[in-house]
Amino acid sequence: xxxxxxxxEQSHLRAATAGARIIESLALNNLVxxxxxxxxxxxxxxxxxxxxxETVHIGLMWASVSQFAEIEE
Numbered sequence: 792x793x794x795x796x797x798x799x800e801q802s803h804l805r806a807a808t809a810g811a812r813i814i815e816s817l818a819l820n821n822l823v824x825x826x827x828x829x830x831x832x833x834x835x836x837x838x839x840x841x842x843x844x845e846t847v848h849i850g851l852m853w854a855s856v857s858q859f860a861e862i863e864e
Contacts, residue, residue, distance in 0.1 A: 822855065
């Protein structure tokens with residue numbers, strides 16, 4: 792049995808979904824900004840290349856960005 796939504800319910804659902812997507816986009820943008828800034832700061836310490844001690848941390852930051860983006864699709 793398939794439930795059908797009224798036009799009002801459809802409109803409400805679309806509005807709620809749009810709000811959630813905006814929040815998710817802002818969160819993803821924040822993760823990207825943090826990773827990019829951290830990588831840039833660490834690259835300055837290493838004269839263009841992050842110190843080896845920070846490469847794992849930077850890689851994990853970008854991996855979390857990637858995982859979050861995949862979840863949101």
